[in-house]
Amino acid sequence: MDFIKKQRRYSELVLGFLAFGIGQRLLGVGVWKPWAEDKGISLILGVIGAILFIGGAILLIRLLSWLLKNYNQENRVLKVLGISLVLSVAAGFIIGLLGQFLYDHTSISYTLAKNLIWVLSSLLQVTIKMTALYSLICFYQGREVVFRKKEFQRLLWLSLLLVGMIxxxxxxxxxLADILLFMADSLLILGTVYIFVIREKENI
Structure with a gap:
């Protein structure tokens, strides 16, 4: 309880991120769908998922509002989030076209093309995500964003290695793909914030 009170913003991030992600997956049921239908609890899981999803979204929106209010000088937070969103959409579109081109003009199977698109897209998404997160952490700490720093390069390579293994x-x-990727996302985002922000504070 002392940690939650002392690190209220980080606690909101953890609760919001986990509730949002778990709720999102319960709404779709996903890998649990056959089991949930067999037990007749699809509706119950859907309701629980909706509650978690909405609760998590509220916490994350509160956190974003706080971040914009205190650290959005020269719209830098909005710029990072906007650029990240545009890059994510553009990367998905380009990789999709690449996969379609390979499927149409080479002898690779549809399954191989689909898996290739998925792997490349996931690796690009984690690169964009961790770059944006590192930028936001630098804003919070009042530091200049320098991507040549070893700490960022180690963070990026570790993230790519973990996601690649997943x-x-x-x-x-x-x-199990959706669950495993959510676990990797949670570990990377929450772990990175903890190491770069919370633990650094405790060591001061």
Whole structure:
């Protein structure tokens, strides 16, 4: 309880991120769908998912509002979020076109093309995500954003390595892919904020 009171913003991030992600997955049921339908609890899981999703969204919006209010000098937070969104959409579109081109003009199978698109898209998305997160952390700490720093390069390579391993495992067990990627996302985002912000504060 002392940690939650002392690190209120980080606690909001953890609760909001986990509630939003879990709620999103319960709404779709996903890998649990056959089991939920067999037990007749699809509706219950959907309601719980909706509550978690809305609660998590509220916490994340509160956190974003606080971030914009205190650290959005020269609209830098909005710029980072906007650029990240545009890059994510553009990357998904370009990779999709690449996959379609390979499928139409080479002998690779549809499954291989789909998996290739998924892997490349996931690796690009995590690159964009961690770059944006590092930028926001620098804004919060009042530091200049320098992507040549070893701390950022280590963070990026570690993120790519972790997601790459998860993707490889997910190709073997595709039914667990969504859950595994959510766990990797949670570990990377919440762990990065903890190491760069919370632990650094405690060591001062």
């Amino acid at each position: 993707l490889l495992f997910s190709l073997l067990l595709p039914q």
